[in-house]
Amino acid sequence: MAGRRQVEEARPHFFLSYARPRYRPEDGDRWVSKFFHDLCQDISQATGARNPGFMDRQIDVGTEWPDQLADALANCRVFVALFSPAYFTSEYCGKEWAAFLKRYYAQTAGLDSPPAIIPALWTRMEMAEIPEPLHSMQNIPPEFPPAYGSEGLYGIMKLGRFREQYKETVLRLATVIKDRAAECALPFSEVPSLATVQSPFAGAAPGSPRPAIRLTLAAQAIGQLPSGRDTYYYGRTAREWTPFRTEKHTMPIGYFARQVLSELGHDSFVASADEPPQDPGGAPGLLVVDPWAVKDRVIGKRLRQIDRDPVQVLAPFNYEDPQTAKRVETLRADVAEVLPNAAALNGSAPHLTSARAFREALPKAVHEALMRHLKTTDVHPPQAPPSTPRRRLQEPEA
Structure with a gap:
């Protein structure tokens, strides 16, 4: 430093x-x-x-x-x-x-x-x-x-x-x-x-963005939570899940991850584990999983499917949440039982105790996901696109 x-x-x-x-x-x-x-x-x-x-x-x-x-x-x-x-x-x-x-x-x-x-x-x-x-x-x-x-x-x-x-x-x-x-x-x-440090623009010519990253969120909406689970960290959908929420930190984890990825030079998109699966070869992927959700019937089934062809997994454990702090060992065992292959991949971080730790783990997980994607995906040269006018920077509307 x-x-x-x-x-x-x-x-x-x-x-x-x-x-x-x-x-x-x-x-x-x-x-x-x-x-x-x-x-x-x-x-x-x-x-x-x-x-x-x-x-x-x-x-x-x-x-x-x-x-x-x-x-x-x-x-x-x-x-x-x-x-x-x-x-x-x-x-x-x-x-x-x-x-x-x-x-x-x-x-x-x-x-x-x-x-x-x-x-x-x-x-x-x-x-x-x-x-x-x-x-x-x-x-x-x-x-x-x-x-x-x-x-x-x-x-x-x-x-x-x-x-x-x-x-x-x-x-x-x-x-x-x-x-x-x-x-x-x-x-x-x-x-x-x-x-x-590495330049986020290294290895890509102007106009050639790095591959988009697929972020799959495995979390429950408020109406799906197990009986007695605190609703403070959840929202109407998995996209509103905010595992490290405080009065000052109200940014959902998916949005936060996309922000970090953008500054690293990557576009990204978010999916939910309880949605129909997408083409696994379409983009390198990361899985962000709530330990409380892995035993959910629908989400757990989808996670076991993902683990057959695993991706890097990041699992937030907020020790400021009394319920999580009390059940840490049980929750860690649940993640390991449902996602044994994903948790063992290089770049996976199945026990992250703060938003800062999540941010620091994300670049390594992305790097490993990209390396795995390049090794396992057939690469085809793109066809020449039709001639179109070059896009200008967006200017204010009249």
């Missing part, structure tokens, strides 16, 4: 993550630097911050991670990513993204917190140039000037006729950063060392 605690006044409001151009990188840095200083000026005016932002202009890919970079990632309030085609092919940008996300998820652990990553369009981009799971981050706020969506920051800086729209864009972005920093209220926390 890396990063030293800074006094509150010295913490940067934002960390700027950007990709250097391959041709004349010093020239590209000049334009990014101008944008950075303009943004810092507006944030300083809006917040009175002594250290509005952090930008790294000296570190090259492959060099040792300096202390000041780790300090900034560990202390910054939000992370601003300058989206460009080069951003998603830069291993270094991906590592910054991954390191910050590990800190964010370790601190929020499934709480209903607003996203702490703010995208900014550096260049005009098509949808196909951005990893699919991040498309929801690309909606251009309707209050931003129209030229920002059509040209990007670099374009409206270079073209003199957009000078006023550039100044308005920077001012509005500063407002977004100020408001998001206050909403997230992230405290200091160390970040992992550069050598231990």
Whole structure:
């Protein structure tokens, strides 16, 4: 782990993550630097911050991670990513993204917190140039000037006729950063060392998203619970199951898992174990199971079917739930009896005692699920799609 605690006044409001151009990188840095200083000026005016932002202009890919970079990632309030085609092919940008996300998820652990990553369009981009799971981050706020969506920051800086729209864009972005920093209220926390994190965009060309992950939730709805079971952690369907629920943590586990997978570069979809089974070869899958549900007649039968061709399983055990804490050994034995093959797979975690532990176990489970899927699924080259117009980033409706 890396990063030293800074006094509150010295913490940067934002960390700027950007990709250097391959041709004349010093020239590209000049334009990014101008944008950075303009943004810092507006944030300083809006917040009175002594250290509005952090930008790294000296570190090259492959060099040792300096202390000041780790300090900034560990202390910054939000992370601003300058989206460009080069951003998603830069291993270094991906590592910054991954390191910050590990800190964010370790601190929020499934709480209903607003996203702490703010995208900014550096260049005009098509949808196909951005990893699919991040498309929801690309909606251009309707209050931003129209030229920002059509040209990007670099374009409206270079073209003199957009000078006023550039100044308005920077001012509005500063407002977004100020408001998001206050909403997230992230405290200091160390970040992992550069050598231990992997870019979520590694191994995939722009426009080629990683495989979608199928999340199967094995949990009961309120009306299906065994007599006497506390309904606090359940909802109308399995999708509303919130095993680690508290007053602050109200995010259903399926939604939380999808959020983490999205930031890892994966699209995902959720199914329920009591629904008709889907094609097992269609997508790599994970099973998230409530220990209280494995002996349910319908769900238990489906779980035994899944275990014949097992997938990685994650089982939450909330020790803050008195009923679960009292019956831990019995519930663990039930999971092992119904899902012996799934529980034994590499990447499975059949005893997770907190939302943070769940978040930390999910990437390994996904990795093992992908490796298993690639080994057991026939891969066929896709047919060439018909010619269609390229999709643009979503702009505000008129």
